[in-house]
Amino acid sequence: MLRILQFLYRIRAFILFVLLEVLAIGMIVTNNSPQGAAFFNSSNQLVGNALKKQADVVQFFSLADANESLTEENARIMGQLIAFKSKPDSMSITLDSALAATYEFRGARVIANSLRFSQNYLTLNKGSKHGVKPGMGVFNSEGVVGRVKSVSENYAVAFSLLNTGLMVSSKLKTSEVLSSVQWDGANSSEAKLLYVPRHVRAQEGDSVVTSGFNAVFPEGILIGIISKVEPDKKDPNYLDLTVRLSTDFSKLTYVYLVENTKFNELDSLYSKSEMTNEY
Amino acid sequence: MNIRSLISFAFLVLLLGLVQVFFLKNLALFGFAFGFLYLLGILILPTSIQSFPLMLIAFFMGFVIDVFYETIGMHTAAATLLAFLRPFWLKVTSPGGGYDEVEEPNLAELGVGRFISYSFPLILVYSLAFFTADQWGTGGFFSIINKSILSSIFSTLLVILVQLLFFKRKRGI
Numbered sequence: 304m305l306r307i308l309q310f311l312y313r314i315r316a317f318i319l320f321v322l323l324e325v326l327a328i329g330m331i332v333t334n335n336s337p338q339g340a341a342f343f344n345s346s347n348q349l350v351g352n353a354l355k356k357q358a359d360v361v362q363f364f365s366l367a368d369a370n371e372s373l374t375e376e377n378a379r380i381m382g383q384l385i386a387f388k389s390k391p392d393s394m395s396i397t398l399d400s401a402l403a404a405t406y407e408f409r410g411a412r413v414i415a416n417s418l419r420f421s422q423n424y425l426t427l428n429k430g431s432k433h434g435v436k437p438g439m440g441v442f443n444s445e446g447v448v449g450r451v452k453s454v455s456e457n458y459a460v461a462f463s464l465l466n467t468g469l470m471v472s473s474k475l476k477t478s479e480v481l482s483s484v485q486w487d488g489a490n491s492s493e494a495k496l497l498y499v500p501r502h503v504r505a506q507e508g509d510s511v512v513t514s515g516f517n518a519v520f521p522e523g524i525l526i527g528i529i530s531k532v533e534p535d536k537k538d539p540n541y542l543d544l545t546v547r548l549s550t551d552f553s554k555l556t557y558v559y560l561v562e563n564t565k566f567n568e569l570d571s572l573y574s575k576s577e578m579t580n581e582y
Numbered sequence: 583m584n585i586r587s588l589i590s591f592a593f594l595v596l597l598l599g600l601v602q603v604f605f606l607k608n609l610a611l612f613g614f615a616f617g618f619l620y621l622l623g624i625l626i627l628p629t630s631i632q633s634f635p636l637m638l639i640a641f642f643m644g645f646v647i648d649v650f651y652e653t654i655g656m657h658t659a660a661a662t663l664l665a666f667l668r669p670f671w672l673k674v675t676s677p678g679g680g681y682d683e684v685e686e687p688n689l690a691e692l693g694v695g696r697f698i699s700y701s702f703p704l705i706l707v708y709s710l711a712f713f714t715a716d717q718w719g720t721g722g723f724f725s726i727i728n729k730s731i732l733s734s735i736f737s738t739l740l741v742i743l744v745q746l747l748f749f750k751r752k753r754g755i
Contacts, residue, residue: 315634316633316634316637316666317666319633319634319637319638320637320662320663320666323637323638323641323658323662324659324662324663326641326658327641327644327655327656327658327659327662328655328659329655330648330654330655330658331654331655331656331659331715332655333654334654334655347649350649350650353603353650354650357604415650415652417607417651417652419610419613419616420653420716421716421717421720421722422653422716424652426652460652467720487720488717488720488722488725489722489725491613
């Protein structure tokens, strides 16, 4: 017995090492599973504040660019608004509930961002206090940015589209073919378009937009443009498509958050009919 | 380790952490080479330190960096590995079977050549562990090797540069 204790005492450093490594790997695994509750991340109050201070300083230098893109977007939206305004002599009809708006939008600022790892995340300066919930879609005027992962009172952490764990349901704008966009971890301006069958005629320059089927993003938000078309080497039934992402992830400042107000209803319907809903 | 060197060590770690989190986090040379400057805090701890506190310090430092990097666990695991290997590697790289014992394995005491042979392999192991955790499941073997080698060269340069610029020389040249 004494010998065993002596032996354990002699290798105590190794035991501590194994213990700490198991702890660390446990943290990696919990953090990367979408369901796992992550307590220690940058949505933490202290860390969020520090990152926000840094973003305040750094983003000051890109204010001109941010203003310009906001002005452009304002102009575009104003154009749409004029098109929607009813003419004075027309009769107003209450729309059917099937056509009622199911999406709500919110604005937020990116206070931390990474693009060099294979799992990249964004930190946003809005939290549960401002109505941000896990699962909301994130996009900006250029295109899709990501999806909210977890929220605290004042901050939120989101999966970047540059996260190999995130898939976004998409379609080709011209042929309406359903597909999925997933980042392969190689280049921060390109992603892969998956599940496009070989018979589809995809061309370089075709736009890829969100499908609206995954209940996260509304239909028709731009994701990117096809830059390369090749037959898939592993599975001959599919095409190997590369998409040039429309969003410039290296200079994200302001983003929009979108929430599907009918998400809960859809989700409970799916679970009642025993379907698994892929995001 | 007396109280004065303890305070100066705490100050150094805080400073390194701030530089790491607010400056080096957003920097990657050529998109591949990351600078892990904060490892300097683990590398230059006195040789007399027990492996228990050494590993705990490394674990804690890695964890704080992780929280800011949004890579929970990856820096922690890699830094703990580095701290575990440090005593062995220190023994291997010291010439003359412990005759030339140094108190603190820093640049001034070891000299450039010996400091590189002490720190570079440790940082390389750290980088390999970190990028393996980062690329897990994405199958980028070459990208792990690529990033690890370039990052450890860059980090070693940074670690040496910081010591040359900001550390007081104990003996005059």
